[in-house]
Amino acid sequence: MPWSAVCLGLGVGIYFAMPVEPGALVYAAWGFVAALGLGLLILQREVLGPLGIALMLVAGGVALAGQRAHYVAGPVIDFRYYGPIEGRIVGIDRSASNALRLTLDQVRLDNVRNTPLRVRVALHGDQGFIDPVPGAMVFTTGHLSPPGGAAEPGGFDFQRHAWFQSLGGVGYTRVPVLLLEPPEEGATPLFSLRMRMSAGIQAAIPGQPGAFAAAVLTGDRSGLEQGPIQDMRDSNIAHLLAISGLHMGLLTGFVYASLRLILALIPPLALRYPIRKWAAVGALASGAFYLALSGGNVATERAFIQVAVMFTAVLIDRRAITLRSVAIAAIIVLIRRPETMLGPGFQMSFAATTALVAGFNALRGAEWLRRWPRWAKGTFGLVMSSVLAGAATAPFAAAHFNRLAAYGLIANLMTVPVMGSVVIPFAVLALLLSPFGLDWVAYWIMEQALIWILAVAERVADLPGAIRMVASPPSVVLALMALGGIWLCLWDGRGRLVSVLPMAAALALWQGADRPAVLISEGGGLVGHLGTEGRALSRERGDGFVAGIWLENDGDMADQSQAAARPGWAEAGAGQVTQLGELTLWHATGRRALAEAEAACAAHDIVVMNNHPDDPVPVSLQAATDLTRAQLVAPQIPSGAALAQSSSRADCLFLSPATLSQSGAVALRIENGTPVFDTARAHQGQRIWSPRASSQ
Numbered sequence: 001m002p003w004s005a006v007c008l009g010l011g012v013g014i015y016f017a018m019p020v021e022p023g024a025l026v027y028a029a030w031g032f033v034a035a036l037g038l039g040l041l042i043l044q045r046e047v048l049g050p051l052g053i054a055l056m057l058v059a060g061g062v063a064l065a066g067q068r069a070h071y072v073a074g075p076v077i078d079f080r081y082y083g084p085i086e087g088r089i090v091g092i093d094r095s096a097s098n099a100l101r102l103t104l105d106q107v108r109l110d111n112v113r114n115t116p117l118r119v120r121v122a123l124h125g126d127q128g129f130i131d132p133v134p135g136a137m138v139f140t141t142g143h144l145s146p147p148g149g150a151a152e153p154g155g156f157d158f159q160r161h162a163w164f165q166s167l168g169g170v171g172y173t174r175v176p177v178l179l180l181e182p183p184e185e186g187a188t189p190l191f192s193l194r195m196r197m198s199a200g201i202q203a204a205i206p207g208q209p210g211a212f213a214a215a216v217l218t219g220d221r222s223g224l225e226q227g228p229i230q231d232m233r234d235s236n237i238a239h240l241l242a243i244s245g246l247h248m249g250l251l252t253g254f255v256y257a258s259l260r261l262i263l264a265l266i267p268p269l270a271l272r273y274p275i276r277k278w279a280a281v282g283a284l285a286s287g288a289f290y291l292a293l294s295g296g297n298v299a300t301e302r303a304f305i306q307v308a309v310m311f312t313a314v315l316i317d318r319r320a321i322t323l324r325s326v327a328i329a330a331i332i333v334l335i336r337r338p339e340t341m342l343g344p345g346f347q348m349s350f351a352a353t354t355a356l357v358a359g360f361n362a363l364r365g366a367e368w369l370r371r372w373p374r375w376a377k378g379t380f381g382l383v384m385s386s387v388l389a390g391a392a393t394a395p396f397a398a399a400h401f402n403r404l405a406a407y408g409l410i411a412n413l414m415t416v417p418v419m420g421s422v423v424i425p426f427a428v429l430a431l432l433l434s435p436f437g438l439d440w441v442a443y444w445i446m447e448q449a450l451i452w453i454l455a456v457a458e459r460v461a462d463l464p465g466a467i468r469m470v471a472s473p474p475s476v477v478l479a480l481m482a483l484g485g486i487w488l489c490l491w492d493g494r495g496r497l498v499s500v501l502p503m504a505a506a507l508a509l510w511q512g513a514d515r516p517a518v519l520i521s522e523g524g525g526l527v528g529h530l531g532t533e534g535r536a537l538s539r540e541r542g543d544g545f546v547a548g549i550w551l552e553n554d555g556d557m558a559d560q561s562q563a564a565a566r567p568g569w570a571e572a573g574a575g576q577v578t579q580l581g582e583l584t585l586w587h588a589t590g591r592r593a594l595a596e597a598e599a600a601c602a603a604h605d606i607v608v609m610n611n612h613p614d615d616p617v618p619v620s621l622q623a624a625t626d627l628t629r630a631q632l633v634a635p636q637i638p639s640g641a642a643l644a645q646s647s648s649r650a651d652c653l654f655l656s657p658a659t660l661s662q663s664g665a666v667a668l669r670i671e672n673g674t675p676v677f678d679t680a681r682a683h684q685g686q687r688i689w690s691p692r693a694s695s696q
Contacts, residue, residue: 011061075114116168125174135183142173163689219294236408248303256283355392480506516667536568
């Protein structure tokens with residue numbers, strides 16, 4: 001059973017790795033693979049049956065992912081829209097800049113033929129005229145654009161992420177959002193309950209501890225400030241904020257143990273009825289309520305599936321915590337949302353769970369451990385839990401977030417037991433005492449525990465060397481790491497030592513990986529040149545989100561202004577110029593830059609601009625523009641092909657927004673005096689979620 005989840009996941013991974021969206025012939029070929037597997041299972045069940053099942057699961061994974069991609073399909077706007085935006089609020093969150101964001105469905109735009117199913121709008125300017133609640137119809141005037149591509153070739157593909165959320169446009173407004181219609185009566189009872197509970201918790205526990213408690217218990221993070229959140233990230237305990245596996249397990253585990261203890265104290269029930277199963281049903285109900293109350297996001301849903309499988313095993317008299325139950329949970333999640341396999345939440349959650357189950361199963365029969373006193377076993381179990389979970393998730397955290405917390409183990413040992421033994425139990429107790437007006441007792445105890453957790457986060461984050469930045473690895477590294485970890489946990493006997501080989505290969509590839517020498521943003525508004533002191537940026541403001549991603553992926557802790565102050569760029573008219581071996585690159589922004597483009601093209605080898613796409617390009621640069629677009633965007637040119645300059649058609653390599661909007665972000669390196677490029681669109685491929693690429 002554990003290998004079944006691996007095979008299904010392999011099929012999902014194959015679908016997302018395809019360079020071109022599969023058509024009928026490809027699906028027919030995978031159908032033949034599934035039929036072959038079925039034939040092996042029927043004809044040679046004992047010998048080739050497992051191989052047959054594996055083939056069917058891999059083919060099923062490909063089909064599931066493809067079906068899901070087409071099921072969530074929706075229109076995507078293909079231009080920059082400015083005008084009225086009307087829709088119903090279905091999601092409320094905050095952007096990286098802490099701006100409130102509204103996700104809207106039932107969207108209405110002015111003179112847009114294919115209206116997106118959903119759009120997401122960040123609120124800037126003078127707001128506060130309404131209190132946004134799900135279900136409310138709202139109106140504003142704002143900007144919308146198609147979801148952007150990766151910030152660099154091979155980076156996080158936001159277009160794919162938006163596609164699976166049915167987001168057909170993203171943007172912002174500086175105009176007040178106004179209420180058109182309030183939510184229908186009783187349309188959002190759970191949201192109303194969540195906000196009332198959040199307000200009550202923050203009234204009982206003032207300040208950031210109360211905001212922390214509200215985030216943990218209801219999913220409402222609106223009261224949390226950026227300082228405590230960053231401290232928790234830097235000390236590697238930010239997972240305490242997310243309503244995921246830890247909180248769901250603690251809550252349902254506490255409810256299960258409490259119900260079983262209470263029922264065991266009633267002899268007529270304990271002797272005649274299956275109180276263990278009754279307690280499991282109660283724990284499942286509490287988990288379902290917690291899932292609904294917190295908003296039912298993907299991480300919480302995944303956590304509930306895991307505990308539901310565990311308690312279902314109790315109901316059918318099976319062992320609750322086994323690798324089989326972990327595999328069943330993974331299969332259910334992959335069937336429901338196969339795209340989540342690509343995200344850090346899925347990877348870290350199942351890596352930690354698998355490592356914990358496999359690790360403690362290996363220790364189950366240890367004779368030396370049986371002789372230890374009970375208190376020593378408890379301490380050892382606590383330390384081992386943190387070590388196993390930390391070791392299993394560290395590669396994924398480093399690859400996705402580019403940071404390693406040096407003192408994360410210490411911080412987790414000092415806070416996770418407090419969360420499990422104080423915060424969650426007394427939160428349940430506060431709920432039970434609320435009708436009697438005694439909930440303040442439980443809240444006071446919770447407050448002391450939360451103050452301790454926040455203090456530990458702040459102290460650990462302030463320690464010298466608390467954070468170590470790491471560069472992003474090649475995409476194959478995580479695949480090799482996952483293969484090694486799976487082999488180590490699932491294989492029996494000495495053969496599991498083979499897992500060292502893919503892990504060692506992954507570390508070697510990660511250690512030897514080179515970052516791009518030059519990065520150019522999708523809109524042409526920012527260029528970064530990697531020098532001896534780190535990546536030097538062409539501008540200290542503008543494209544800040546992209547700049548942050550570049551620097552994080554470099555393993556660089558500098559901010560944009562610090563990176564822009566590094567040596568490597570010099571003023572040259574309206575722009576900045578940098579030296580790339582024997583070549584020069586000129587980058588400029590604005591209309592003045594367009595006026596100097598001809599002179600820049602004559603003086604420099606590469607010219608990058610972010611003029612408006614509708615601005616006319618000088619006639620003398622048309623040849624350069626056409627040549628560049630053909631080389632960067634033409635489907636027959638693979639990623640990594642050299643840009644062979646042609647002096648008969650152009651004097652420079654001219655990169656404008658019109659070209660970059662089709663190629664996506666560009667990475668350049670210089671080989672033997674010739675620019676060699678890589679594009680985000682080449683990595684993305686001709687997929688269903690990349691409409692601009694597929695329309696060329």
